[in-house]
Amino acid sequence: MNIWKISLSNIFHKPLYAFLSVLSLSISIGLLLSIQQLDTSIQNQFENSLGDVDMVLGAKGSPLQLVLASVLHMDNPTGNISLTEAEKITKNPLIKNAVPISYGDNYKGFRILGTNKEFADLYEAEFAEGEEVNQSMEVILGSTVAEETGLKIGDTFMSSHGLTENTVEVHKHPLTVVGVYKPTYKVIDKLIVTPLESIWDVHVHRKEHQDEEHTEKHHGDVQGAAHHEEEHEREITSMLVSFRNAMGTLTMPRRINKETSMQAALPRYELERLFNFTGIGVRAISWIAYIILAISCITIFISLFKMIQERAFDLALMRTYGASNFQLIRIVAYEGFLLVLIALVTGALLSQVGLHLAFSAFKHGYNQDILLKFPCVQMVKTVVLILIIVTIAIVLAILPILKMNVSKILSNAK
Amino acid sequence: MIQTQNLSFQYSPTLETLRFPDINLGRKENLLVLGKSGIGKTTLLHLMAGLLKPKSGAVTVEGIELQELSVRKRDRFTGQHIGMVFQKNYAIRSLNLLENLEARLYFSEVKVKKEQSHNLLEQLGLTAQKFKKVNQLSEGQLQRLTIALAVVHQPKVILADEPTSSLDDVNCELVMRLLLEQAAQQKANLIVITHDTRIKPLFQNIITL
Known part of the structure; x- marks a missing residue:
């Protein structure tokens, strides 16, 4: 007892x-x-999804919307900006790297993101299988996309226009899966990553039919277009920027917002709001x-x-x-x-x-x-x-x- | 052995002071205290058990004066040397019979061999019920369990408060026989306080309040 x-x-x-x-x-x-x-x-x-992104450079509009669209991939983009213009700004020595991203299409509701190879580094994404994209119209799937769509390496699919699922405006250019990322629990899991060229290629063809689209965004890159004739239409949705040090965060956004037709948004600040x-x-x-x-x-x-x-x-x-x-x-x-x-x-x-x-x-x-x-x-x-x-x-x-x-x-x- | 001297008690300053006759029991001596209801029988019993503090006088058990001990020591001392049979049959409800005996021994820190507890239950005719919870017992079984609880730790003094008043003649005799038997076996003083005059013949020492 x-x-x-x-x-x-x-x-x-x-x-x-x-x-x-x-x-x-x-x-x-x-x-x-x-x-x-x-x-x-x-x-x-x-915060995880922010990865290494300290600043987003994009078209004018709501900074929160820009952050939600470009960093969290949740909202519609504010518009497009000229790649040449954006690159001019990102040549600044305060900037460690700048990753251009471009939207336009989706596959079964998953956003297809045109970008370069550095994008994956922002989220430390590794390959589960397959390899890097080598040319336009090749894609790498985020882990959730691969799981949900059942797409495998070598499969091809047609993207549809816009950021939400629809079957009306389907592009005629097949995209080929060449790789799948491991789960990162970050936004890249739900993205289909492809070279910027894929987006441009798809939409150049579209433009031949529907020339009036996107023209309102052209005024920004007139100068750039004069030098690079072939890059005349090269637009991106936004540029994900990481700085070398805090100096950049303090000085650059204000300058960009004041002196250019683009806007700079700070994801951490916007998300805190x-x-x-x-x-x-x-x-x-x-x-x-x-x-x-x-x-x-x-x-x-x-x-x-x-x-x-x-x-x-x-x-x-x-x-x-x-x-x-x-x-x-x-x-x-x-x-x-x-x-x-x-x-x-x-x-x-x-x-x-x-x-x-x-x-x-x-x-x-x-x-x-x-x-x-x-x-x-x-x-x-x-x-x-x-x-x-x-x-x-x-x-x-x-x-x-x-x-x-x-x-x-x-x-x-x- | 238990002695009382000049015991008096007052529940509150406005109430009358209760005075009790001196008691002096040597080894193995038993005592019957008779008195009408409300005359302070239970009070006397609680004074002897150290549960109440007297207004004056002293209670000495086995040569130790209870009021000279600290509360904690007094609880331990009375727990070890006094066994009480209450007016209403009572035991710990969440425990079974055997566990009740074990708890009794545990709290008074008395070590008794397991067979002794079993023997005791057998003597009281409770062997078949030993794993039963208290609320599964009949009135008579419960009464016998209270007796077991009052003696299992081999006390020097057994204090019984109206143990027979609600019993019929047959059970009255049975309970008294068991109490006297146990007291004799343990070489303890048995003090019964009651208004039940049926048991008068069983005692030589009788005090009427």
Whole structure:
């Protein structure tokens, strides 16, 4: 016989009671933990997707839209810019490298991104199979694209115009898969990467039929066109720029926005602004979770308090057996903390299961695999907070034991 | 051995002070305390068990004066040397019979061989119930369990509060026989406090409050 055995048999004596206490507590713990993990994972996902990109150079418009389109590949681009013009700016010694990207088409909703070989380096993407593209009309698939479309190396497919899935405007030029990237949990997973030339080639042909398209964007590259006749039509959506040092971040965007017809957006700054909006939602859900936590602490307090009252006679009896107050407190505290511990474990499991389900749903919705990020420090803080609150509830419930009048309880026994 | 001297007790300053006659029991001596309801029988019992602090006077068990001990030491001392049979039959509800005996021994830190607990249950006719929870027992079985709990740790004094008042004649006799038997076996003093005059013939020492 020992204290643990008594605590355990107390729990099993009223299994429904114990189950309900554990249930309400684990739901709130699970909710709290998942919200934090979700928040961290999504922020991490966004930051991850930024890769090495410090600045985006693109057509004028909303900077947030430019960042969303060019870095997170979520929104429509603001327009096109001239490659020559962009390259002029990116020759600056402050710039480490500048990767041009160009949009236009999709395949089954996956964006086809014209760019150069440096694009993959921004996301540290490695080949799962296949090799680099060597010529126009060859593509490399991101891991999600390969998984979802079932395309393999050597397969060919037709892209359709625009950034959303449609079957009306299908290009007549087949693209050939030459490589597949390993999963990176970054945006490149949901992209089809091809040389810039592919996009140009496809759209040059289009232009022969529909000359009016894109002409409004031409005024920017008149000078460039004079020198490079063959590059006359070479436009890109944007240029992803990484700087050598912070100096670039400080000076370049302002100059570009002031002196050119293009705009420079800073992804980190724009996303921070975005999080300030979305953070409200996260905070609201967190508050709800805290309220549930408070309620379940009250539940634990009430159930322990009731239990102590119901067992007052048992506890008084143990005192006449020679038990110390400390032993009685241990019996009740072990019982409370054991329930809390079970709730913590099941709550954590619940949050993991829930998040995996949520993320697989997210994967279907957004074609993006998110790496579950475990925010250790924050989790530990939350768990410690939960333990403190629960401890207060348990201590409050236990207090009456200290003031217990053994004689009175025994003589009033029913 | 248990002695009381000039014991008095007052529940609150506005209430009358209860005064109790001195008790002095040598080894193996038993005592019956008779008295009407509300006269302070249970109070006397709780004073002797160290559960209440007397207004004046002293209780000495095995040569130790209870009020001279600290609360913790007194609990331990009375836990080890006194066994109590309560007015209502009581045991720890979440434990089975055997576990109740084990818990009793655990808290009073008394080591008793396993066979002794089993023997005791057998003597009280509870062997078949030893793995049953308390709420699965009949009234009579519960009564016998309380007796087992009062004697399993081999106390020097057994204090019984109205052990027979709710029993019929047959069970009354059975319970008293068991109590006296156990007290004799343990060489303990048995003090029964009751208004039940049926058991008067079983005692030589009788005090009426």
